[in-house]
Amino acid sequence: MIFMINTHDHNLVLLSLMIITLILGNCILYTHSKYVNHDDHDYDHPKLHVVKRRIEFRIDQSFNLPSPLPNWPPGNGFGTGSIDFGGLHIAEVTTFNKVWATYDGGPDGEGATFFEPVGLPEGYFLLGYYAQRNNRPLFGRVLVAKDTNSPGDPALNWPIDYALVWSSHGLSVKADSPGYIWAPIPSDGYQAVGLVVTTTPEKPPLDKVRCVRNDFTTFCEPDEWIWGREGDIDSDEFNIFDSRPVKKGKQGSAVSAGTFLAKSGGGTTGDTPLLACLKYVKSNATYMPNLDQLKALISTYSPKIYNHPKENFFPSSVEWFFKNGALLYKKGDESNPIPIEPSGANLPQGGTSDGEYWIDLPTNKNEKERVKKGDIESACAYYHVKPMLGGTYTDLAIWVFYPFNGPSSAKVGFVTIPLGEIGEHVADWEHVTLRISNFNGMLQKVYFSQHAEGEWVYPPDLEFYDGNKFNGYASLHGHACYRSVGEVLQGSNYIGIRNDTGKSDKMLDTSKNYEIISADYLGGGVVIEPAWLNYARKWGPKISYNIADEIKKFANLLPGKLKAKFLAFTKSLPPEVLGEQGPTGPKMKKSWDGEETK
Template sequence: MLGCYGQPNNRLLSGWVLAAKDDSDGDSLLKQPIDYTLVWSSESLKIKQDGNGYIWLPIAPQGYKTVGHVISSTKDKPSLQKIRCIRSDFTDETKNDTWIRGPANLSYMPNLRQIDTLFQAYSPWIYFHPNEAYLPSSVSWFFVNGGLLYKKGEESKPTPIQVTGSNLPQGGENDGNYWLDLPIDEATKERVKKGDLQNSQVYLYVKPMLGATYSDLEIWVFYPFSGAAKAKVEFINISLGRIGEHVGDWEHVTLRVSNFNGELHSIYFSEHSGGSWVNASELEFQGGNKPCTYSSLHGHAMYSKPGLVLQGSGEIGIRNDTAKSKIVMDTGLQFSLVAAEYLGSTTIVEPPWLNYFREWGPKISYNLADEIKKVEKVLPGKLKTAFEKFINGLPDEVLGQEGPTGP
């Protein structure tokens, strides 16, 4: 053994102990340490413990280096037989997240068949709030049902979008010259806003992570529209008018899977402009290995548990309400692999819309001050100032004033 592995006791084991065997004929590649130095102990921690823990640094003999620590449950130094040090010319300085053998050798990354197998095993369920009115659709459904491309300076002549997005501007950067919007006809616009869950699909982007020891399977969900937000101001729940509305909403979760054994390690849940990683042992599963994901009402932020998450500080914030309902999406039934660069440029043909890097919705124009005043009418005097300060501190992405970009 070259070093111990440690993690919190309340999580499923998810690491490895590095071991080595010396087959050299000459100078030994591995040697015992000559002593130990205590580098940490839990004795001083004022927490409930089943027992104390101790971390020891092995002292390597001359010409050798230590590459790990030893953990014990007593004050006594561990046995020198417990660990080995490595000859110095077989070691190097560690650099987090860098390649060991270079990006050219990615044979341990999943191929197309293995990607399909992994996703069928771990494809999440997405539960929508029972009151959700704005559901996902496929990108092609949005285009076919009247999605429009606008160009700055030519707003009176929007262009219908081809089913694959082949007439969308390709590459470049988000320069503000192009954006997408809903159909002009009011009846069609309201219908498209609601999405089409039955025929929707998710989009997969697979890439190597942590030196290709893991694969990240990003699962992107498209919503034609996100509805207005609600706020909680101490004991009062209030609608925020048009605040939070925007066209073309993209949300995602990411599955991190081990390339050693194919186990699900953790999931990233996107939450508006941020997000969080949740260990696999803390997830809710349904139907075997399929994790449950909860989409917040109107805003579509992703969470691992149902309930209320307040985006703010103290007792004032934007409500992110999630709940299990009969409105649910099994992502494994309808998905499309749209990108995996490590497989080569000819293995997967990326849809043209994936290379559209501009905004998927217009910049919504409304008077924020007027919207705030409408809300403040129902608030007691002492809460008005605090609420206004909170709203003015929110990013445009949350306020819904800026159209979001794509995956």
């Protein structure tokens, strides 16, 4: 239940907050066990807890996209099933046999399951096993390899032995059976890129997996926490993580094999070094989608982005914004702003965000208010296409422009407090990124930008419609993008900035009204970047009111401890959320050439 209160009635605010504080201080969180042992008693000893029956987990079901993949338009190597790393051919496998599972621990306490990849293409070899949390349907991939080098210098080689990394034997782990995790020990000149899991203490056969020659490998690091007790890479506890290359971004040459890392005490457990990621020796851009294939991908996957029913500030095209009176200001000549050409051709190109120039709304009051509201009929999805993870995946970053970002609201307990002008600024750039496998054109995951950060979401957790397209939701006034309808609190669980989402008839279909603004891997002349994309300065002015005073005014309505927590929270917010100044354009963001920010 949410209460809206009049922030000018200080006595009502204080009374409400005192009641809320008492409620929050006396809340009791209840949980229920998902596990039942053979004698229906709680587990109370440090032994393996054999589970005789249990509640079904989401991972017990495999996930498939709602519709089969289309036949992609012909051309190059995109969607052909394998990629040549320079004598080492890599393919993607998405079918698995369950080996071992644990039913507690991990981010949500539901445990994880470990799988052996099966159904490998002819001539390909396994590099390691796959692990996934139990809290979503099975949806994963691992890479397998085929050696086309000369027999005298093979890119793949058997391990010479295995080292036991970890065992559940004698530990307090809820599982169907004991579990053992093994690290392949490579011969000189080779690296292991994955681990093996068994349910017996006998070592796996040497020919179960292959190790990879050094020049086809590079450093890996932990990514998403899969399972364990703490999830801290520096913890002494044993933990399982997804792996990712240390060097990421558009220029990166490496990709994780989709296998998992095991870490304890700040390093890999056992006597083996950190596992490696795969790296291409010879780059080949022909596995990226051509222009026709890009259009097919956009038609297949691109989302509808819904605005909240109470939204006042809608997206528009950049051209509409310029045509309707946006002005370019120059430092030292503020009294003579100039109209911006519809294409942005008269914007200064390049440079840095140095404060020399900025864009603002029309000076006429009525026109200013009209332009603030945007024009969803003209709104356009701007696509930036880039190779990722050694060119094995394609990122489709969909940028949406809003002429104005509206005011924020804070939530303290059950009370919502409008924050006046806080959060307001001219211009707002938000984006959603689709990560596509170049092996087969499969949607792997989606990134939803949310102010200065965001989240990766896997397809099982998307809201699909019309085949393999999905929905996104722009938050009220702030336009951060989320995968479902509801409220997300930016902060702690009882104090923060509200991000409300909802479905309305004000929607942008990013598969219809769109423009590909950058895809430099296609070569010169295929995609022409608009002039406004290379404008490096701010798309809005620095605000004129004192944010510190505004925050203090609202903080003074709160009792002592809540006031301190509220002030501490506001200091953690990025400038674009606070509304101190307008943002830079898409090309100036770190994610343009790099990985998305979590």
